[in-house]
Amino acid sequence: MIDHVTVEFRRRFDPSRHWSAPLFGGFLYWLVFLLALEPDNVLRASQAGYVLPLGLETIRITGAAILGAAVTPLLTWLTRRVPLVGGSHFWQRAAIHLICNTCLALLLIVVSCFLVAWGFERQLAPSLAEVHSQLAANWTLLVFALCAFTTIAHLIRFIRRPDGVNTAVATNAAVEETAPAERISIKTGGRLRFVEQASIDWLETHGNYLALHAGPSKQLVRRTLTDFETALDMNRFVRIHRRMIVAIDRIEEMKPLANGDAMLRLRDGRELRMSRSYRDEVVRRWSGG
Structure with missing residues (x-):
């Protein structure tokens, strides 16, 4: 580390x-x-x-x-x-x-x-x-x-801009430079540590903190959800609410509600409410469309 x-x-x-x-x-x-x-x-x-x-x-x-x-x-x-x-x-x-x-x-x-x-x-x-x-x-x-x-x-x-035969090399370099890391550094209790993205189930804002849920554990990080989102691999995650982001592969079931929202049930049994403004994107990403 x-x-x-x-x-x-x-x-x-x-x-x-x-x-x-x-x-x-x-x-x-x-x-x-x-x-x-x-x-x-x-x-x-x-x-x-x-x-x-x-x-x-x-x-x-x-x-x-x-x-x-x-x-x-x-x-x-x-x-x-x-x-x-x-x-x-x-x-x-x-x-x-x-x-x-x-x-x-x-x-x-x-x-x-x-x-x-x-x-x-x-x-x-x-x-x-x-x-x-x-x-x-x-x-x-x-x-x-x-x-x-x-x-x-x-x-x-x-x-020096990439063109012709250099396009593939430059594109690979750009992808390598901008690709999200498998691990994300977080500060908890004044200490710096790393968390594997694959272990994260979902995130939500929690007052002035960000609550990071990974299995049965919950960690509070003093960062905004928008700031933390820039470090996430958004091929793995999707925003379901202005206050919540969920790992797509953790979604087990989606139950529509009367007002256009939906209730998501995760693999661990936890239920999260999804805002209707994010529904179409979540359905598309979850169904693989």
Whole structure:
């Protein structure tokens, strides 16, 4: 049990799993972008009669690439949350990306001004004139660079979408990722334990708790029925009331009532009242239709 919890924790919260690739890819992107601009910087400095020191330029480009890489996990996350490819409302989602990139460009320029003031000018903060100068010179270019990175991220995501021969592999991976586990973790009395789905007969809300019935035993779990339902294999279970879910193979008999409801008798002899709003679905699932 401890090993299972440890593996699940690492799968969800391992930083290297989520951030290492975007950070490295972002660093390479900004490095290439800055190096592409460097010949123009050298030419303008030469025309002004000034030679850019190689060491200083190396530090500036590396630092700028690192600073740009710091925001690429956020851009990658936003690409997943607000995809441009597929679905509707393209322009609304594109506007979200543009607004975010504009704000990030402003943040990056302000942060870079502070870093230059601390590292090279030995000042606590840059002057407003310097910040304004950098914004006027670089804001539009930086917004363009962020939008270009976002576009590349969307293209990569689109190319990696399953098609052709990869459909079966991707479908199997998706099923494996989303298939409900045979065991469900529950917390009772401050302790974490697992319960086999096959052992559950039925569930019902019980005040602020969820009552889980498995054979003669009943366990109270501090979770809502709707929340617990997401962990269940709903091929095995069916909702019979807004407060109750039953294992389909435990239903022994169904007796209609006058008002459209029905009384279900389980294999252990317990009777549960089924709401008429769920009757058609329960009958279909129980009869195998």
